Amino acid sequence: AAHAAEDTTCVGGSTSGPGNFLGLLMPLSSVDACSAMLAIEHSNLNDDSVVPEFASSVTPPLNITSLMKDTHGDPSTGVASYRALLSAGATTIVGAGQSSVTTPVALLSAHNVLPMVSYSSSSPALSGSGSDGLYSSFTRVFPSDRTIASFFFSVGIQLFGWEHYSILHVSDVYGRSYAEELVAASREPGGGRVMSQAAFASGDPYAAKLAVQHIKNMTYQGTMNDKGTASNIIVLVAHSIDLE
Known part of the structure; x- marks a missing residue:
């Protein structure tokens, strides 16, 4: 993923496009938010200035639409944010960062058969569920x-x-x-x-x-x-x- 400078303050919001709709669960003002928004923008433009693979990954571009919600590190807020993203039409969820938030949200994503990818949740309980497990729609790009x-x-x-x-x-x-x-x-x-x-x-x-x-x-x-x-x-x- 693209990484923004550490001293940059980025207030998360949304990006628009006619294609895939990513629902993002992460702090609205954070390096994570900046990185996510920059990566989506570059992907939509096939901009390879940070990630070389974006130049030839998809032609035409994916045209990703995104909406970001903050969980504030709270499980109940995370569930409410997830439901808001689901109602808005999200087809994939990225997040959350903390395992305590990700765990209940991953249960809901499995129920809704909605793909969910966490960027930093590390709880072992989220591992090895399999296609028939509690977290069957969940995966992550961070080791447990x-x-x-x-x-x-x-x-x-x-x-x-x-x-x-x-x-x-x-x-x-x-x-x-x-x-x-x-x-x-x-x-x-x-x-x-x-x-x-x-x-x-x-x-x-x-x-x-x-x-x-x-x-x-x-x-x-x-x-x-x-x-x-x-x-x-x-x-x-x-x-x-x-x-x-």
Whole structure:
């Protein structure tokens, strides 16, 4: 997909054309929105200035129409936005970004037999449903947490010699699920060892500070089974607002 500059503010809206109708579920003012709108515009024009394949992908162009709705990271808002796009005539849904929003929407898209593609939802629960599964109309272009976790420790050990880990994660569904997948992967042959974990509420700087302090204390003290063994690396599972 085309990527807009990171310092660009793009208020999502709609593009018009007589052909395919994409319903977009993503933040209206974001790099994702800019990228999506730019990619659609370039596809409609067969403009290869960013994506070379657009020059010869389809002749004549697809003439994609799009309408964008913001879910605000809330499942109920996501469902309402999906229904609005469906009523407007969307023939395919792109989004949502967060698994907690994508999950209920993917159930509805399966019921309506409406293709749905997510660009960043990573919950393992959305995988492997098959044509007869709960999410039979859903696919994604982003790896699941389980896929990433299965490679994480082997790569860390083989390339960097990291054997002992601490996990610092947000306490929502995304953070808990990712941490669980990492712990499960650590138990596989050749996996690393998770020495400690700490969770914090997303968007709460004080809670994040306490969680970091907990990890720091455990790093110095070790655990009951590995007294004095320090973590080589801290794995942070968080949202962009928490990185500061």
